Amino acid sequence: MSSSSQLTVALRIRPMNDVEKQRKSNFQCVYPLDGQRVLLVDPEKFENNILRQNRQHERQFTFDAAFGPQSEQEEVHNATTAPLVDFVVAGYNATVFAYGPTGSGKTYTMVGSDKKPGLMMLLTKSLYDKINPHEFTVYLSYLEIYNEVIKDLLNPNAGVLDLLEDERGNVQVPGLSRVKAPNTNRILQILHEGNSRRTQEPTAANKTSSRSHALLQVTLYKNSVQHGKLFLIDLAGSERASQTKNKGQRLKEGAAINRSLLALGNVINALSTGNKGRYVNYRDSKLTRLLKDSLGGNSKTCMIAHVTPSSSNYDETYNTLVYANRAKNITTRITQNRPASADQPYEEAMKEVRKEAARKTQMSHAVSSVQLNRDSDKSSSTSVEKEPLRPILKWNTSVNPGGNRMNNNNNDNRKFSSLFNSLKGQYLANTEKQHKLRERLLQANHEACDVEMSRASKMAILAAWEKHNKEDEEKFSDIISRIKIDVTEQETRLSQLHEMRQKIEKAIRKGYDIALSLESRMKALAKDQHQREMIELLVKMADNDAEKMALHSDSALQILRLKKQENSLQKVHKYEQIADKLISGELDDAERDKLQQEYRIIKNQLNYHLIPLRQDSPIVSWNSQLLTNNGSKLRNALDLSTMLTRLYTINQRLINTGYVQRNLIHHKKYRRHGKDHSKAIMNVTAKIRPR
Structure with a gap:
């Protein structure tokens, strides 16, 4: 059974850093008004520009949750991502991804520090609190997309990985390692191991800038059968070369990051229109292909947008708020996962049999002839003619040679x-x-x-x-x-x-x-x-x-x-x-x-x-x-x-x-x-x- 679900969008404002505080021209341009609304102030409001005096200098945005500079990791987790754990335990897929410009605090929210762990650790810990370790098993996979190249963060010897789709359109990464995590200590160890291999380089805008998109996949198995999935994604931040002062390899990295984020922005724009006949191009980048289910498919998704409060980054903050506001209109269709071998309900089986009988009457004749060969009595033949569905059901479950041959043909x-x-x-x-x-x-x-x-x-x-x-x-x-x-x-x-x-x-x-x-x-x-x-x-x-x-x-x-x-x-x-x-x-x-x-x-x-x-x-x-x-x-x-x-x-x-x-x-x-x-x-x- 499936149901529609709106994308959950939250906003987090990081505190101003020391460099921003030292600039006299800087001031805080975005303020949380309450738990959901934020106010954005245009710096031109204070410049006394006659040509722009009638321009709107203040804008309000409303999200599912809004967090100010003093918010804590636990507060963000409890208000936004904690409910997703119940979805995963119930057999659904869930996704959390951090979005925003470079230096806005995305990696801090997702990864955190030793003293203040991020959502990756908090969510997996909450998952263990909800499950029975004797019934459920947790596996972790960790990858990064660096310059449109997929790398396994848990197996550095794996080389470059491919991104493929199966016949159902599900995106797969063949060769991606999967590590069993029996407890939270093992999860912490895996996260430290993967994060240490992430590509990070300092820039003028961010001393610990992530140069790649990172995706942590938590797969929950129930009695050795895949039950639910949780995707935790730390996106690299969009950046301007004039601010980062990047050259050479850093400049190429920034261009690759911006291209993939532009593709993500185009997908968000297309999905937010609400037009059922729309075409959504997921193939512009590997990031959007990986996020295909999270944004427009079978997943309960939470997007946490991040902005910097400094007025010097007003344009980046405004663009992030606009994209996050559009993302609120995205609707996903979540369906509970079930094993491929699960049988259909009896009513569905009967419905399917009736359709098959109406469409191919010769099948009932073939089954009737088999029944006639087994019993030469005329009354038996009459019962078959009066109740054509019964022999068809018997054909589905019998072991006679004719039935097996037809069943095998369908299987073939x-x-x-x-x-x-x-x-x-x-x-x-x-x-x-x-x-x-x-x-x-x-x-x-x-x-x-x-x-x-x-x-x-x-x-x-x-x-x-x-x-x-x-x-x-x-x-x-x-x-x-x-x-x-x-x-x-x-x-x-x-x-x-x-x-x-x-x-x-x-x-x-x-x-x-x-x-x-x-x-x-x-x-x-x-x-x-x-x-x-x-x-x-x-x-x-x-x-x-x-x-x-x-x-x-x-x-x-x-x-x-x-x-x-x-x-x-x-x-x-x-x-x-x-x-x-x-x-x-x-x-x-x-x-x-x-x-x-x-x-x-x-x-x-x-x-x-x-x-x-x-x-x-x-x-x-x-x-x-x-x-x-x-x-x-x-x-x-x-x-x-x-x-x-x-x-x-x-x-x-x-x-x-x-x-x-x-x-x-x-x-x-x-x-x-x-x-x-x-x-x-x-x-x-x-x-x-x-x-």
Whole structure:
């Protein structure tokens, strides 16, 4: 039996920290009015801005619970999450997740400290207080999503985990470890072990910033059968690069966090509209796929939004309150879990039998004939005709050969259907994995092309120096040494990229073989035209994705070369301007010497910059699988590469012949392969001036 349940939304305001208190311009902009309402004050209210004097500067928000800066962990637990324990013990699923910007106290609420444990510890402790340890068993799993990669926090040797869906649409993480927790002490130990492996790095906005989303799964088993689940989720906080001062890896982490939280925000917006025919895109990130049941499926869910009271974070606080207010409108359909082997009630069985009898009358005839063979008496035959349902019930429970054969056929059909759906899910998962591998291959090829071009320029500089400037070795020793170090590092990186490409190629070929195997198995199991058409559609989608990635890969490499060429053409214009001034002759000696020096510098720069573009060897995409199977469909991309190579050759001849004026072609014109590339080539005009 199922019932509707509104999402429970609570708000928690953390205290102002020392840094915020030291700023004189800061003040508390959000206040709890009572146990449910909060007041948000816009800092512009006190700026006396005439243009915004009619703007609404105060807003009230109402939630299921609101907690001020002085609230305690036990208070939050008792008011929001404690009732969820009864749901889990009764055989339902429940979810608690913390939402809010970075540094707002989410990890403190969920994990807490040794003296003040968070909801993860308090909820599991309450769960043990409600159950009989001889009847129930508790298992824990702990994972994190870091840069869209799933990792097992309880088993660091597990590697990267996949996210798959079974034939019923339930999200599964194969290979995720499951640890038995017989008591609260073991739970505390498991939580400490998992939290110590979480990815945390300091930023300017938060000294203990969580760089990943963490999900603790508590599974309750009753008499060795799964009974209920409790999900406890600590989300990473949204952040602004201008506030966190992040660079490099931290900046990439922040971008991944913001993308997943944006996907979560889009899901909340879609679910809060209340439109039954809406489309909710859960597949934009792994976070939303994991939260699919929690937000729109079979779970009693509590969202605890967190905000900072400081006026300097007003925008983040306002956005969090708006999303939390929308989340109140989300409705889930909770259903009590039951074992897969549980029998249907008698009334449902009778109802199903009547439907089957009305739909397939031949079944009753077959059963009647079996009954006639067992008893040749006419009265028995008459009773069968008067009461057709009785022999059908007997067919379901009898052990006669005819009944067993029909029952076995139905079981076989169900097994075939389940196996077919399982293979279909494996094929889709393999297609998604192949797509990600091709993306990695594209990135590796792009970086290898860039590094190789830079290395070629530096090698040319070293060759020219060794040929002409050997006597000035001491004068340029630092520069030459630095160039040699750069070349060595680039060669090392190229070697690493080559190995990486080989591994990715091998994985792509293996995935291709797996796809062929799954395709053949699905075709063997296909029972009707609908399933055969589905197989063709899946294969066609995978092929189209492969072709698109191949074209994108080749296009990206050509765009990189075009960018290099644009830079070189700009130097050609500068080279031409200086040459014109030198030829004009209207210069004094000082200006002429200065221009000649600049002329020589630009000439050398231009020469070394064009060296990589003059190389005859093409940039190979290394996607051997695609080029082998779809070579004919890549002809346009290869023709473009040939035309661009001709363009480079023509440009270099013009440069060597005289002064050149060109109309630069932006690389975006080459992104669409459907255009007439000959027009793009004709746009490059040259006017040659004789010396």
